[in-house]
Amino acid sequence: MRCDLTPAWKNLQQHAQGFAGFDLRTAFAADPQRADALSQTAPHVFADLSKNHIDAATEALLMELARQTGLASHRDAMFRGEPINTTEGRAVMHWLLRQPEGSLSGDLAEPLKQVHDTLKPMLAFAEQVRADAQITDVVNIGIGGSDLGPQMAVLALQDFVIPGKRFHFVSNVDGHELAAVLRGLKAENTLFLIASKTFTTIETMTNARSALAWFRGQGGVDVSRHFAALTTNVAAAAEMGITTTFGFWDWVGGRYSMWSAIGLPVAIAIGAQGFRDLLAGAHAMDQHFQTAPLEANLPVRLGLLDVWYRNFLNYTSRSIAPYHSALRRVPAYLQQLEMESNGKRVDRNGHALPYGTSPVLWGEPGTNGQHAYFQMLHQGTDVVPLEFIAVKKPTHSLKDHHELLLANVIAQAQALMLGKADEGGHKHFPGNRPSTFLLLDELTPASLGALIALQEHRVFVSGSVWGINSFDQWGVELGKVLAKDIHARIVSGDVTGLDASTAALLNKVR
Numbered sequence: 318m319r320c321d322l323t324p325a326w327k328n329l330q331q332h333a334q335g336f337a338g339f340d341l342r343t344a345f346a347a348d349p350q351r352a353d354a355l356s357q358t359a360p361h362v363f364a365d366l367s368k369n370h371i372d373a374a375t376e377a378l379l380m381e382l383a384r385q386t387g388l389a390s391h392r393d394a395m396f397r398g399e400p401i402n403t404t405e406g407r408a409v410m411h412w413l414l415r416q417p418e419g420s421l422s423g424d425l426a427e428p429l430k431q432v433h434d435t436l437k438p439m440l441a442f443a444e445q446v447r448a449d450a451q452i453t454d455v456v457n458i459g460i461g462g463s464d465l466g467p468q469m470a471v472l473a474l475q476d477f478v479i480p481g482k483r484f485h486f487v488s489n490v491d492g493h494e495l496a497a498v499l500r501g502l503k504a505e506n507t508l509f510l511i512a513s514k515t516f517t518t519i520e521t522m523t524n525a526r527s528a529l530a531w532f533r534g535q536g537g538v539d540v541s542r543h544f545a546a547l548t549t550n551v552a553a554a555a556e557m558g559i560t561t562t563f564g565f566w567d568w569v570g571g572r573y574s575m576w577s578a579i580g581l582p583v584a585i586a587i588g589a590q591g592f593r594d595l596l597a598g599a600h601a602m603d604q605h606f607q608t609a610p611l612e613a614n615l616p617v618r619l620g621l622l623d624v625w626y627r628n629f630l631n632y633t634s635r636s637i638a639p640y641h642s643a644l645r646r647v648p649a650y651l652q653q654l655e656m657e658s659n660g661k662r663v664d665r666n667g668h669a670l671p672y673g674t675s676p677v678l679w680g681e682p683g684t685n686g687q688h689a690y691f692q693m694l695h696q697g698t699d700v701v702p703l704e705f706i707a708v709k710k711p712t713h714s715l716k717d718h719h720e721l722l723l724a725n726v727i728a729q730a731q732a733l734m735l736g737k738a739d740e741g742g743h744k745h746f747p748g749n750r751p752s753t754f755l756l757l758d759e760l761t762p763a764s765l766g767a768l769i770a771l772q773e774h775r776v777f778v779s780g781s782v783w784g785i786n787s788f789d790q791w792g793v794e795l796g797k798v799l800a801k802d803i804h805a806r807i808v809s810g811d812v813t814g815l816d817a818s819t820a821a822l823l824n825k826v827r
């Protein structure tokens with residue numbers, strides 16, 4: 318049933334009205350068990366939800382909403398491989414990429430076999446590149462899901478990256494990006510990975526062709542050794558002259574693809590075992606999502622919290638603050654994951670929705686954000702729920718730095734909640750500002766895998782409750798089509814039939 322027509326939705330609306338005076342400070346004073354009751358342990362991740370604008374009754378009603386909207390059966394349909402991406406008629410099986418070999422029977426046994434039959438040569442290739450001292454630079458050319466995941470993960474796992482190799486990521490069609498990377502490279506020392514699910518994306522195709530031309534221009538001959546394509550469209554790669562290919566399947570969405578061949582730069586960086594650990598961490602979270610009771614299921618609790626904030630308390634954005642500099646691309650990664658998945662205004666049947674969906678996601682690593690926009694989080698007029706991500710154990714020996722970092726993240730969560738009274742006004746902190754605290758014991762391939770799978774599943778949960786298709790992205794198509802037309806006009810100078818603003822801009826840039 319559509320979520321806003323369920324009895325639980327009406328009850329939540331009523332509950333939200335009575336909730337207007339909710340104050341975190343009072344809630345903690347009234348309930349000594351609050352921190353415990355609103356904490357959750359999941360594989361590799363501890364989550365403290367207690368500084369959020371919820372109480373036991375809110376969560377109970379949200380669980381009702383999950384039941385009345387059929388969340389569990391929708392989740393189970395995904396894990397059965399049913400075509401829940403209805404607008405594209407595809408299954409949604411990124412989770413299968415991290416499923417242990419031979420662990421499924423029935424219809425899924427064959428696709429799982431294909432996954433491992435593809436994974437093994439990909440990891441063997443990664444090991445071969447790692448052992449090849451001549452290759453010093455790996456350049457990933459891809460955009461969106463074919464860039465953000467691998468880029469985020471290689472950076473996050475920098476302590477595990479093989480010495481002696483540099484990793485570059487070129488995504489933008491802006492030639493400044495490719496030119497800057499190429500300037501520092503030698504053809505004989507470079508491996509280009511052309512990462513594109515469709516192998517039609519204009520930015521990636523343009524960058525790939527320019528990289529090929531540069532390689533040949535530098536005297537490079539052996540394309541099969543220096544170029545590999547990561548794609549579902551092996552034929553298109555071959556047409557470009559790239560014959561070293563690693564494939565995947567249409568049931569892997571672009572923003573869910575870092576576990577597939579798209580993860581090759583990660584596998585080269587951290588090795589076959591490291592990549593397997595990443596998959597294992599994500600798989601542990603898959604199992605938690607599949608089997609933990611809804612009330613003790615972290616992706617479910619987070620996804621429902623997102624619905625509560627968006628639809629009942631009208632908080633329209635969420636800020637991500639990873640307190641670990643290696644996690645600095647996580648906010649960008651999560652922007653695509655959540656906003657491309659859940660930025661939808663119609664239900665699965667194409668009918669317009671009368672309620673809000675994806676929040677705006679944004680953020681920077683801490684402590685940097687504190688000296689930039691945290692002013693607004695503490696004293697601005699809008700309430701922005703914050704999601705802190707912290708890591709207990711550092712990999713360096715600068716103990717005092719890490720203590721200071723952890724002190725800051727805990728203090729920020731505390732300050733947002735407690736606030737500080739001041740009659741003068743300017744120094745008054747209202748407090749009662751909500752935050753979630755995610756804590757990893759250490760940042761490893763396995764814990765990163767679990768953290769990212771957690772985020773994937775929480776996006777599934779809110780999208781499922783909202784009744785939208787979280788696995789298509791039709792909203793990116795119009796811009797692509799219009800860019801083609803404008804490109805032709807920039808070349809020809811023809812502005813006939815254009816609106817006045819577009820015509821004027823076109824004339825200005827020519």
Ligand SMILES: O=P(O)(O)OC[C@H]1O[C@](O)(CO)[C@@H](O)[C@@H]1O
Nearest residue numbers: 461462463513514515518571793
């Ligand atoms: O991997 P591809 O096919 O080049 O697509 C790149 C990105 O473009 C999009 O399709 C959006 O334009 C994303 O969903 C995807 O991750």
